[in-house]
Amino acid sequence: MTYECILYEKANGVAVIRLNRPKVLNAMNKRMWTDLEAALDDALDDPAIKAVVITGEGRAFSTGADLKESKTRSLAEYRDYLERLQEVSRKIIRFEKPTIAAINGYALGSGYELALACDIRIAAEDARIGSPEVRVASSVTGGAMRLLQDLVGPGKARELLFTGENIDGRTAEQIGLVNRAVPAGQLMDAAGEMAGKIAENSGFSIRMIKKGLCLAAGEASMEALMAYEVEACLACVSTRERQAALVDFASRKTDPQEKS
Secondary structure, eight states: OOOSSEEEEEETTEEEEEEOOGGGTTOBOHHHHHHHHHHHHHHHHOTTOOEEEEEESSSEEEOOBOHHHHTTOOHHHHHHHHHHHHHHHHHHHTOSSOEEEEEOBEEETHHHHHHHHSSEEEEETTOEEEOOGGGGTOOOOTTHHHHHHHHHOHHHHHHHHHHOOOEEHHHHHHTTSSSEEEOGGGHHHHHHHHHHHHHTSOHHHHHHHHHHHHHHTTGGGHHHHHHHHHHHHHHHHTSHHHHHHHHHHHHSOOOGGGOO
16 A cells, blocks of 8 residues: 555564654644554554554654644534544554554644554653643544543543643653653664564463453443544534634644644
8 A cells, every 4th residue: 555644664573653744743634544544454464563653754743633624624524534533543542462652742632642542652751742622622532531531640631631731751751641751862762672572472462461451441431432522523623713713823833732
């Protein structure tokens, strides 16, 4: 398959997926989600692959949804986009092989949520991580309403989501949002080392353990949550406030923190 919005490579039992729209800080469009899903399917079907690393090309992991694209969508088109996003997020959450997010630079909005869906997160110390949805009259997706609380607790999750503020990689490590924070120049080495350790182990054993962990976390009710997330996001993007936020966004110089 030809990928337009990602780079994909495999070596030594590890698949590496790089989000590849660096000119827009890897802002996510529908094609990127499609490419990501295709690469995940390939990694799942390849018996030689034991772990998957997801990162961003250039100076960002991902600044979230491409608002310039979303501005032109009808509500029906927006629903289709959100359903695609949710389906790929489900695939990552339930993916039979371990997934590692190597968070470089900005990880905002749905880019941040993509990292949350992974099993393990390693961040550059100077990464900027956050959910700016409340700043542009949107709502979170990707299972983040549960995943974030599971990692940092209800109170801290509410603080992060309600304020829309960003934190750096060091702070993310301190609150349990990421497993490790390392100097930016060591990020891919750290992710590769972690993936290599996983690849040495039994793939079947890991698959069974991961399935059990999902069941233990209450996976049975995740569907209801993610269906709600679609409705909440659609309700938000239907408001006048959302339209005003998009007009304001378009009228000023692009700021990575304003994407979601």
